[in-house]
Amino acid sequence: xxxxxxxxxxWILRLGATExxxxxxxxxxxxxxxxxxxxxxxxxxxxxxxxLIEHPDVGLVLYDCxxxxxxxxxxxxxxxxxxxxxEYTDENRxxxxxxxxxxxxxxxxxxxxxxxxxxxxxxxxxxxxxxxxIYVHESELRHAFYAVASREDYGNYLPDYLTFDQNxxxxxxxxxxxxxGMTLYLTPGHAKGLMGMMLELPETGPVYFTSDQCVFRxxxxxxxxPGWGLRDQDAWFRSMRKARRLCEQMNAKxxxxxxxxxxxxxxxxxxxYS
Numbered sequence: 001x002x003x004x005x006x007x008x009x010x011w012i013l014r015l016g017a018t019e020x021x022x023x024x025x026x027x028x029x030x031x032x033x034x035x036x037x038x039x040x041x042x043x044x045x046x047x048x049x050x051x052l053i054e055h056p057d058v059g060l061v062l063y064d065c066x067x068x069x070x071x072x073x074x075x076x077x078x079x080x081x082x083x084x085x086x087e088y089t090d091e092n093r094x095x096x097x098x099x100x101x102x103x104x105x106x107x108x109x110x111x112x113x114x115x116x117x118x119x120x121x122x123x124x125x126x127x128x129x130x131x132x133x134i135y136v137h138e139s140e141l142r143h144a145f146y147a148v149a150s151r152e153d154y155g156n157y158l159p160d161y162l163t164f165d166q167n168x169x170x171x172x173x174x175x176x177x178x179x180x181g182m183t184l185y186l187t188p189g190h191a192k193g194l195m196g197m198m199l200e201l202p203e204t205g206p207v208y209f210t211s212d213q214c215v216f217r218x219x220x221x222x223x224x225x226p227g228w229g230l231r232d233q234d235a236w237f238r239s240m241r242k243a244r245r246l247c248e249q250m251n252a253k254x255x256x257x258x259x260x261x262x263x264x265x266x267x268x269x270x271x272x273y274s
Contacts, residue, residue, distance in 0.1 A: 003200045004181025007056045010201060011269040012255075012262075013097040015048035015066035017087035018080075018119070023227045025215045044216070045086060046258035048119060050094065051209065052101055052108075052269070053199065058179050059109035063197055063209065065123030066094050068161065074122060079155055094123040100269045108132060112178060114211030115191040116144040117156045124161040131167050135178060137186060138170035140193025171195075187213045187243055189236025190226060196243055198252060204273040206252035213239055215257045220244070 022029035022042045030041045051063040068074035072085055090096055095105040105126055113121050113136040124134065144162055147153035171178070174186045184195040190212045197209045213236070214220040220243070225236055247254055255262055267273075 002177070002180050003202055004179075005056045006202050007054075008181060008201060008274065009054040010199060010204070010207070010273040011052040011054075011101045011271075012266055013050045013052055013066075013094070013100075014092060014268050015050055015094060015097060015123075016071070016085060016089075016092035017045050017047045018071075018083045019043050019045045019086050020083045024229045025226050026218055027225045027227045027230070029227060045260060046083075046119075046215065047087075047260055047262065048092070048258070049255075049262070050097070050123070051197075051199075052098060052103065053182065054103070055179055055182070060103055060107050061179065061182070062108055062111045064114050064120045064211070065111055065126070066097075067119050068122035068125055069093055069095075071119075071122065074158065074160060075118060094126055097269060101272070102270070110135065110179075112136075112182075112184070112195075112197070113140075114196065114209070115140050115194040116162065117191060117212065118158050118161075120211065122158070122161055124166060127166065128163065129165050133167050133169045135169045135171055137184075137193035137195050138172050139186075139188075140191060140195075141168060141170050143192040185242065185246065187211075187239035189213060189230065189232050189239045190215075191231065194239075198246065198250070200250075201273055204253075206250045207255060207273070208243065208247050208250075208252040209255045210243060210257055212257040213243065214254075216259045217256050217261050220254060220256060 022044050048066050050066045053061045055061050072080055098105045111134045144157045147157045148159045177183045181200045183198045187194050187196045200206045218224045
């Protein structure tokens with residue numbers, strides 16, 4: 001694995017926030033007990049992020065692209081009853097968030113998706129018919145299209161952005177340096193084809209983006225598996241061993257999928273890392 005070229009920049013984009021019952025994200029949270037049969041159901045905010053990378057060899061690259069431009073409408077009343085939006089304005093739209101960096105969404109040359117859930121890939125609306133390559137693991141792409149066709153995982157995936165007018169570029173490797181200094185790792189568990197990303201910046205050093213493998217810090221630091229939203233617990237623990245070992249070996253900073261603690265540990269656009 002190589003370090004990204006000199007001149008590489010990383011902007012962390014803030015795309016709003018939703019909230020949900022903590023039981024979705026931390027196993028055992030809000031569980032009733034004999035001593036407390038009706039516990040108070042704690043809810044927690046989920047901050048939405050995307051990463052914009054200016055890569056000297058490629059141009060502008062997005063890692064994830066957030067929700068649809070109008071998430072409340074796109075997600076529907078049933079879904080937003082469980083996961084209401086608590087932070088969203090026009091400034092949180094992907095195109096507006098990119099403009100804060102001094103760039104334009106029309107100049108994005110590639111989109112790399114950790115997975116295809118609606119809060120990470122819904123922003124693909126912006127790239128319809130654009131010809132911009134959309135990189136995603138082939139196992140995730142197959143499952144996502146099957147999920148909406150069969151309605152077996154409908155809700156996490158939506159047909160309005162899973163369309164044939166995208167320039168899909170499926171990836172098959174478990175580990176792939178897709179661009180110099182930007183390495184993807186297949187880490188299933190939360191989703192079948194979820195890919196974490198290690199970005200090795202020339203000055204800042206390595207930063208690992210867990211995506212929803214670790215929605216919150218507790219998933220990574222304390223090895224608390226996700227709750228009701230977990231697809232495959234065995235795969236999740238295998239992925240966690242891989243990710244934790246990788247971050248320890250490289251002494252990498254860790255950016256959790258939706259945790260508010262990211263805002264304390266990292267600066268966001270218009271500030272950037274190099």
